[in-house]
Amino acid sequence: MIKQPLFPPMLVPARRFAAALVLIGLLTSCGWFSKTEDETQDWTASQFYSEAKAYLQDGSYEQAIKYYELLEARYPFGPYAMQAQLDVAYAYWKYEEPESAIAAADRFIKLHPRNPSVDYAYYLKGLVNFNRNLGFMDRFVPSDPSQRDPGSARESFKDFGELVRRFPDSKYAKDARQRMVYLRNNLAQYEVNVAKYYVKRGAYVAAANRCGYVIENYPRTPAVKEALEVMFDAYDRLGAKDLAHDALRVLAYNLDQGKFEGLKDKEAKTMARKIWDYLELDKN
Secondary structure, three states, X not given: OOOOOOOOHHHHHHHHHHHHHHHHHHHHHHHHHHHHHOOOOOOOHHHHHHHHHHHHHHOOHHHHHHHHHHHHHHOOOOHHHHHHHHHHHHHHHHOOOHHHHHHHHHHHHXXXXXXXXXXXXXXXXXXXXXXXXXXXXXXXXXXXXXXXXXXXXHHHHHHHHHHHHHOOOOOOHHHHHHHHHXXXXXXXXXXXXXXXXXXXXXXHHHHHHHHHHHHHHOOOOOHHHHHHHHHHXXXXXXXXXXXXXXXXXXXXXXXXXXXXXXXXXHHHHHHHHHHHHHHOHHHO
């Protein structure tokens, strides 16, 4: 038995003609898109860089990143590509992609360790980590930075420290040192906050150990005073009177010597005198 064709004979040429039209249309559209994608095919490295820089200054960070990366892909060697590798790190930071920003800065440091601008790459890494924990609300509502996760603060301190160690005369070194002081104070206060939490939970040994860590690793920070106070409280609750007495003695001595920041001289001496008298240190 002869089967009927799926399509009548007169319709087959028509279908082939329609398919051909579709294929022509697709090829035409592909050609149009390729022209759109290749609009930069004749650009020089200078043109790429100028366009990327203009977008960066305008705050169009996504477009800036696009042209910086196109520049390096098209012209991987030369001064424009080298500068683009550094600028794209900044663009990623402003575009709120910290991981990409740090990766770009690390890449620049690895590829150009003797470049005159490599100090900026270290500085930028510090800035990225310095601001990493700032949420949307933190930008508008003041909050205590010592209450945040200290991971990024530690990384920022490390980055700034590397900058200062390698390039002590860099124009970014002064700001890096100031930020390191700020970060160090906050890291110390974070540890004290943890110790205070331990006291509330009844973990007095852990609280005392945490305070000891602050005193040993963050001397000459404002948090040391509170660390000694919490240490005294923890040992006192444990019934370790000798250790509590030692903590109070160190606190009194440092107050008397005016070694704690954040207190007026008169307040410090008054408090020191009270503790000194309480412990009868003049008699010991």
